[in-house]
Amino acid sequence: MTIAARRLALLGGAAVSLLAAAAHAAPAPAAPPAVQNRAAAAALPALPDVDIPFTKMVLPNGLTLIVHEDHKAPIVAVNIWYHVGSKNEPVGRSGFAHLFEHLMFNGSENFNNDFFKATELLGATDQNGTTNTDRTNYFQNVPTSALDSVLWLESDRMGHLLGAIDQARLDEQRGVVQNEKRQSENQPYGRVWDAITEATYPADHPYGHTVIGSMADLDAASLDDVKGWFRDYYGAANAVIVLAGDITPEEARAKVEHYFGDIPSGPPVTQPQRMIARMEGAQREIMYDRVGQPRLYKVWNVPPAGDAATDYLGLLGQVLSSGRTSRLHKRLVFDDQVATSVFAGTSESEIGSQFVVMVTAKPGQDLGAIERVVDEEMARLLRDGPSAEELERARTVTGAGLVRGLERIGGFGGKSDRLAESQVFLGDPGAWKTSYERLLTATPANLTGAGRDWLTDGSYALEVLPFPDFTTAATGADRSKMPDPGAAPQADFPSFERFTLSNGLKVVLAPRTGVPTVSMNLIVEAGSAADPADKNGVAQLAPAVMTNGTDRLTALQISDQMQLLGASIGAGSAVDYTNVSLNAIESRLEPSLALYADIIQNPAFRAEDFQRAKAQQVSGIQQSNRNPGAIASRVLAANVFGPENPYGRPTSGTEASVQALTPADAEAYHATWFRPDNATLVVVGDTTQAELAPALEKAFRTWRAPSTPLPVKPAAPALPSRSAPRVLIVDRAGPQSSITAGRLAPAFDAATEGTFDVANTALGGAFTSRINMNLREDKHWSYGAGSGIRTTRGERMFLVSTGVQSDKTAESLVEIRKELSDVVGSRPLTEDEIAAVRSNLVLGMAGNWETNAAVAGDLTSMVVYGVPENYYDGYAASVNATTPQKASVAARALVGDGPTTWVVVGDRAAIEPKIRALNLGEVQVVDVEGRPVN
Template sequence: MKYKSVLTAAVLAAAFGVVAPADSWARPAAKGAPALAPLPDVNIPYTKFVLPNGLTVIVHEDRKAPIVAVNVWYHVGSKDEPQGRTGFAHLFEHLMFNGSENADEDWFKALEQVGATDLNGTTNTDRTNYFQNVPTAALDQVLWLEADRMGRLLGAVTQAKLDEQRGVVQNEKREGDNEPYAVAWDLITTNTYRQDHPYGHTVIGSMEDLDAAKLEDVHAWFKKYYGPANATLVLAGDISPAEARKKVEAYFGDLPSGPPVPRQTAWPAKRTGEQRATAQDRVPQPRLYKVWNVPEAGAADTDYLALLSDVLASDKSARLYERFVLKEQTATSVSAYVSEGELGSTFGIVVTVKPGGDIDAVEKAVDAELAKLLKEGPTEAELARIKTSRVDGFIRGVERIGGFGGKSDLLAQSQVFHGSPDAWKQSLNRYRGASVADLKAAGNRWLTDGVFSLQITPFTARETGSAAAPPRPAVGQIAAPVFDSYQRAKLTNGVDVVFARRTAVPTIDLTLIMPTTSSSRTGLAGMTLDMMDEGTATRDTIAISREQTELGAQISTTGGMLYNYASLSALAPRLEPSLDLFVDILRNPAFREADIDRLKKLRIASLKQSRQQPNAMANRVLFPRVYGVDHPYGRLITEQTIDALNRDALTAYHQQWIKPQGATLVVVGDTTLEQILPLLEKRFGTWTAAPPPARAEIPPAAPKPGVYLIDKPGAVQSVLTAAFPMAPRVEAEQPATEVMNNTFGGAFVSRLNMNLREDKHWSYGAFSFVNGSIGPRAFVASTSVQTDKTGPSLVEMKKEFADIVGSRPVTASELAKSQDDLVRSLPGFWETASAVSSSLGQIVTLGLPADHFTTYPKRVRDVTAAEATAAARKAIHPDQAVWVIVGDRAKIEKEVRAAGLGSVTVVDADGNPVP
């Protein structure tokens, strides 16, 4: 469960449905170049009806997969909280997951058993929503569950549950507060809105108000805001409107409406003058925030300001990024956004200044750039480019029926905030018709006065009652998951092609998978691949970024230990020019010295940031201790290894490993194999090179068990991570390993999470996973807990490890739950083209049989409880654990040593022993 208070520009673009008609926004051709095809049209047909009790229901039929998105929005958020009860809306959201009168069990337990995916709930200033994608056969039961908690919740809410979820939420708050720069959001909230404004406090609230929440507050809140008349239900997916109406009337029709809810009208709270604040935090770099209050979501100026934010910082060719990160290199990151709200929105600029940089000088330059933009407006080319970018983001977002930014989310948001499921079209029309003058005028109305400026600088001081419920429906026969059929082909130069057709959205995803081997120079593969889209023989960094945005293409290159990946996601009508750009990046990287120097500085800055981020600190120490400091999987990237990289090394690596021999192209999207093969042959088939060297054998791990404690002064939580070396993957044993992990910590309703989060409420979440795929692996379990529960949490983790390999092996019920979760969730995981591409990539990189995903469900179902327990005993050896603990040493060291985990060594964020 998450609280959402600030949305990025990318999320907002998806949320507000930037769609272009088929005949619009074709970019004029450069002289001598062919015109780009028009952007594709996208529509979201729907049926809307309202029950007599006021429940608004929206249905969108999408038969591409046997799943249905169930998305319930309640029109209540933190803005509705009474004084002294900040954070209550979010706390109540958590309580809604703890069972209702006729289903008094954890929501995740019920939903994971039926294979739900995209399962969560969120709260922001204006609404609370609950969502999940479920197999069609489970829809009746999920609707019954949603109706039961909408109409029959209070009888199941006890003081014990309130205390439990209060603890969970407080640990969620601590987890957020433990992150670098976290202090900024409280300061921005309290300085941009007065205390009497509905937005004058954070969504998650204060610790004191959370402590003050009483059971009678829960009852009053539920009765006031959680009736059907204040709710919108969206069903999207494998269902017709007629089927939906019949089911919804059966399960929700008898619920009482609830009282009328008063609504606050728009209140943008525009400020005058300049307000400033400074703060220190344990961060390696200064950061600048500039924030203005602007109109509410749906206002014309808000849409124009969203486009204006893209002009400033949407890609590498955007004004702030190009100046401060690329050219002057005075910053390592920049962003600009509009965070939209029902009553008012905020326009923000965030600049992370380079280590040791002059934040005052950067702020002065940012002000100058903004003033210039407001005086002159954007260029026509800039405006055309950002329009394309927003259309592209929307097209990709609406491939999904559920989750953040999916179709059900968009329909619900449009209805709840604007009164119609297709209200997003109003913003669309403004984007389509926006002119340079529109953006300039909106900017001058809202961004020339009333700024709040915040500077965060490094802290360097030394320290020491309703109608009876109908019977709970059984889950129907859930259809066996069916993986996409796919075809294979081969280009004339030997490149293998794996193709699957997907037509839900007009996009085509390509991934070129190239085998490699570990490099003796740490970070060489990653740096080489990162540099490839920084410039080619004929294009520089800005040109590549600009062209991607104009095309609506997304290109990424990623260097790995065993495989390198180059990916293109293109709009189908613009595939050919997108392919041309992709191939140029692959084959002709320039590796310019200036770009190498700039990227090295950015990587060093990112490295310094990671030494302040608790989970990153833990990982930097963990894996060198699990595999060995000289092992390919354990080598540590440092300033020295980054500095050692040079143009000769990058060029040599590219010539040696970025080549078609041994490579595979995975293609998924809206085309056919017959259509795309000639296009691939033209661009890849003529690419020849000498075969790559043989891959070096991966050595076994050389672990160093023990306890490694990293001091993070002032931390309000401790990160606890334990890892155990594992043998390489054996395919016949893999299903048992996955069932075991799901039982132990791989699902919400797993032993570790239920212990530390739900039973003890010491943590916001605890989880486990298997790290690595080829060669030696590791079983890893991790959590963040409140500082004063560090010792007891370590004891509980130690107990859970001992139990599953000893006195409490995997039970029959746990086995069945994990099998259901792993198998029934597959259709939801395979909903998008990118997910199918990822699964096909696994077949390639792991050398799996062609029918691996077809036979996978049966192999999981065939696992026995004894086999799952045996998998645990192969993975977990308590006496061989590597423990890494990050927290306030002064407060936790004594209890860490008393936990009986082994010898304790205090180390820095690079694993070096310290006194």
């Protein structure tokens, strides 16, 4: 369960500056760069006219039902929004809406068990519950055959919850939420949202406190408070349910009336309306935090979501910060090179929103000077307005993102989410389309007008409407037993085909209609494992530089073209491969493919582009040296695989190794490995081989393999053998400790992988797994804990990881060791546990392949790691054939005698004595690189 504090996920900052905007003109620097692509922009096809057809009904008890049909897969998204969030909390009860959301997963009167224990048997995917300032929602996708089961569950906790809530459950979830708060605040920039909230809203404003609340208020929440909250806000008339997917409106109404029709409407709920807390003058605050780079925030309070001005301000933010030629990015990141990233945009909420500018500076840079640049560029934009090309880029980037989101029926940003949000906040499931139409027709004057109007000032209005006379059905669903799910539909991996271009480039194509987009991923058979010993990090740096310029295009021109095309191109690397990806609108595939092929074949590796990318990589390394989880993961890998093994050294290299790299090194990496006989192109989306093959031949017609053979990659050193476990402590003060432990496990084997998945899922790979239920639900020492198998070639690493409150570090180590020992000893996995995992893994397969990205990910595994093409044909049978005996064999192979290495990142003074007393193994204190500390 998560907190969605705003649509915009703000990451905190070392310095927070909250200012009203200046509408008057500031001294203007040089005009924006000359338009390079105006003619191309004018010739581009229009963005598609998209829609989400729906049927809306209101039941007699006030429950609003919205139905959207989408029969592409035998699944249904069930998305329930309650119109209650942190803005409804009384004084002294901050964080209560989120705390209650957690309690909703602990069981109801007729299913008195963890909600996930039921849904994992139903094959639920895309499942969660979230709370923000204005609403609480619960959602999941399930196979069509399991719809009755999940509706029974959801209606049971809407109408039959109070009898299942007791003091023990309240105390348990209170501890979980408090650990979630500690975990958030323990991250870099983790305290920023608290500071922004307190500074930009009066204490008595509905948004005057954070969603997660204060520790004192969480401690003060009583059982009576919980039950009163449920009675006040969780009635049927304060809820919207959206069913999207393989269902008709008629079927949906019959089912929802059956399960929800007898639930009382609840009392009338008075909602705050438009309350924009306009600020006057300049407020300033300085915060000190454990971060690697200074960061500047500037915030203005603006109209709520759905307001025309807010939509135009969102586009204004794109002009300021999206793309390399945007006003702020070009000044601060590209030209002056004083910052590594910029952001500007709207953080939308129901009764008032915020416009936020965020700049992450390079270490040592003056935030005051950066703020002056921000003020200058904003004043110039508000005075002169955006150019036609700037607006078109902003329009395309925003519109293409919305189109891509419509691929999914559920989850964050899916079709059911848009319908529910529009109904709850704007009273119309189709209201989102008004904002989309504004996007398509916005003019430069619209953006400038909104920017000039919403700098300082604001208003508040309250409307009181009569509450309808609702009635309750005399009878309802049978509450004595949850309906059994029907027969599960067969989940088949999407069909795909292979062909080879005339230049030898292998292509894997999975045609998928439904959303007019095409995704491509060029996989080059070389990654950080191919880094020479003295050039660690070049495999990551080279592809980053590739997207910064070609022989005919500069970085700024590439950025312009991507935005005009609505395409996204990225590049990166892993241990075993390097990839360059493209996501394109189908109607603009040919020009997008031309740009993509140019980047792959003709990167320029200019010195200035190389230096920018290198600085970004070094900054990322510096940031990881301050992140507890990243530190623990890096130190663990080096000790399990060995520091010189490709899987044991960081793919990004070290600060020293990256600083020593030159443009020639990156160019040599590209020349050596980027050749068609060493690559495979994975394509998923709205195209066919007949359409795609000629386009690829045209785009890659000049790309030919050299006559020289491929070089032999460096041989990996032998894996270390450890006869006794060891514990490594990294000293980092804070309220939490990060624990990671691992050991070598057998290599991937298609014949046994299903059984391994069952064993790991039951032990630590699911919400209801043993490790998570122990540390989070039973002990509430952690927000989440689990285990996994890291994908590699050859022997892999099995690991356990969690973040725990600092004063329970040693105790958590004891519990983890106990769970690992018990599963191969006194308490092997039971048939009930295995049956639950079997259902979860098999029934969830259909939902796992809903998106193109998911399909492309599995195809990539086939290319890189040798997963057989027919692997998923027999996966369900392999999982279903897992018995307790087979699971025990798999658990023994994974867990063995326990981790060979434990890594704990935490406050050494507080945790070291108790850890040493556990006798887990040799204890050694190391630095963030894993080097011994005296």
